[in-house]
Amino acid sequence: MLLLSVPDSANAGCISGRCNAPDIDTLTPNSGTVFPANQNISVAGLALGNIVWSPVGDPYTFVIRRVDIYLDGNVVGQATLGPTQYRDDETPYNDFSYTFIGGLSVGVHTLGAKPFD
Numbered sequence: 718m719l720l721l722s723v724p725d726s727a728n729a730g731c732i733s734g735r736c737n738a739p740d741i742d743t744l745t746p747n748s749g750t751v752f753p754a755n756q757n758i759s760v761a762g763l764a765l766g767n768i769v770w771s772p773v774g775d776p777y778t779f780v781i782r783r784v785d786i787y788l789d790g791n792v793v794g795q796a797t798l799g800p801t802q803y804r805d806d807e808t809p810y811n812d813f814s815y816t817f818i819g820g821l822s823v824g825v826h827t828l829g830a831k832p833f834d
Contacts, residue, residue, distance in 0.1 A: 740765045741763070741764055742810070763810055764784050764812075765781075768807050768808050778807065779834040780809040780811070781811045785833070786815045787828065787830065796813035797814050798813050
């Protein structure tokens with residue numbers, strides 16, 4: 718069985734302390750998903766960067782530079798990032814994916830993703 722969690726996001730790129738940390742908007746597979754032994758497991762999601770507005774209304778955008786993938790609390794690799802895109806409010810985001818080739822050992826595991834801008 719595979720259980721999912723998302724660790725605290727990394728806080729980088731803030732101007733005058735007025736920005737949020739990059740964040741994970743979606744992460745799949747869902748918590749509680751069960752996989753057969755020796756099956757490749759793909760993790761995918763959406764990572765949100767930051768946009769900070771200057772006092773005169775100019776945007777500073779901080780795009781996602783990488784997404785670390787965690788297994789049972791340890792970094793096991795970096796996800797592949799799709800191209801940077803922008804929401805209507807100019808927030809940058811990236812799709813990301815990572816595959817565990819050959820699956821995971823039998824048991825309960827916790828997966829996570831942590832974005833960096």
